[in-house]
Amino acid sequence: MKLTDAIGPENVKLDMEATDKREAIEELIELMAESCERCDADTILEAVLARERDGSTGLEKGVAIPHAKCDAVARLRIVVGVSHDGVDFESLDGKPSHLFFLLVAPTGESGPHVQAIAKIVKMIKLDRFRERLIKAKRPEDVIETIERVENGEA
Amino acid sequence: MSNPLGNILLYIDGSESSITAAQLAITMAKTYQSVLRVMYVVNENLLAELLKARVFVQMEKMDYERDLEEDGKRYLNYVVKLGDRKGIKVETVLRKGVVHEEVAHEAEQWGADLLVQGELGEVLSLRDSFYEEGERILRKVKCPVMVVRGRERIERMYEEA
Numbered sequence: 001m002k003l004t005d006a007i008g009p010e011n012v013k014l015d016m017e018a019t020d021k022r023e024a025i026e027e028l029i030e031l032m033a034e035s036c037e038r039c040d041a042d043t044i045l046e047a048v049l050a051r052e053r054d055g056s057t058g059l060e061k062g063v064a065i066p067h068a069k070c071d072a073v074a075r076l077r078i079v080v081g082v083s084h085d086g087v088d089f090e091s092l093d094g095k096p097s098h099l100f101f102l103l104v105a106p107t108g109e110s111g112p113h114v115q116a117i118a119k120i121v122k123m124i125k126l127d128r129f130r131e132r133l134i135k136a137k138r139p140e141d142v143i144e145t146i147e148r149v150e151n152g153e154a
Numbered sequence: 155m156s157n158p159l160g161n162i163l164l165y166i167d168g169s170e171s172s173i174t175a176a177q178l179a180i181t182m183a184k185t186y187q188s189v190l191r192v193m194y195v196v197n198e199n200l201l202a203e204l205l206k207a208r209v210f211v212q213m214e215k216m217d218y219e220r221d222l223e224e225d226g227k228r229y230l231n232y233v234v235k236l237g238d239r240k241g242i243k244v245e246t247v248l249r250k251g252v253v254h255e256e257v258a259h260e261a262e263q264w265g266a267d268l269l270v271q272g273e274l275g276e277v278l279s280l281r282d283s284f285y286e287e288g289e290r291i292l293r294k295v296k297c298p299v300m301v302v303r304g305r306e307r308i309e310r311m312y313e314e315a
Contacts, residue, residue: 114204
């Protein structure tokens with residue numbers, strides 16, 4: 001699967017306003033719900049927070065990948081957020097998270113979910129990829145960057 | 155002379171491309187009177203990578219492993235039904251492990267004359283393609299490999315078979 005099949009400019013938020021972990025998750029879910037009429041934001045929030053209680057998805061290098069499986073979505077949904085100030089997401093290295101990928105998949109469809117997470121984990125290892133997303137001026141820049149890396153052009 | 159395509163092994167990962175590969179494999183099995191075996195592998199390596207990267211916690215990894223196994227059963231059953239529609243009996247194999255190693259092992263143990271798989275996925279760099287299993291399978295198996303592309307054409311072939 002291609003990530004850009006699941007992420008459009010409407011699924012990208014630059015200049016996130018959240019100042020803490022819960023606010024960041026809420027802001028991302030709100031963005032997801034804006035482009036998905038049938039997505040139940042409250043159920044998604046509950047699922048993502050439950051997953052975070054098992055262990056934070058704040059990784060190193062300023063990236064967090066909160067995710068959950070729940071039937072409040074009909075297919076894999078992904079949103080991307082950028083916080084220039086950074087958010088304490090209880091990350092592995094203790095540093096603030098600036099780049100967020102929130103993924104929610106229905107319970108009966110794990111394959112694409114796992115593949116998408118794996119692909120994101122792979123991409124965020126690339127310094128230039130992270131830098132380009134953080135410096136993006138428009139949501140379209142984020143999509144273009146993801147697409148270029150997916151196509152092996154970056 | 156024995157049938158050069160007596161045993162066809164089909165690898166599927168549930169992608170649209172692998173279903174196209176299944177349609178071609180069934181069409182070929184019918185044409186060449188081959189035995190067709192379809193295989194799905196729960197990618198334990200990938201789950202382990204995600205656990206190591208701390209994206210997954212242990213319980214979650216186990217949960218996803220069960221989910222992927224169920225996905226695999228569903229995909230295999232779907233290919234069996236595709237075979238039924240054309241009067242082709244399809245054998246199924248579900249394994250867990252390192253995908254390319256499991257596929258190569260099955261191909262060798264069973265004596266596959268041909269491995270059929272869907273299109274190769276995108277790789278982020280040639281040096282580092284840990285999740286691109288199609289590429290790894292291509293390099294690892296010892297029998298001839300067919301990488302299938304051209305969905306519309308193959309769908310027509312399957313319907314006409």
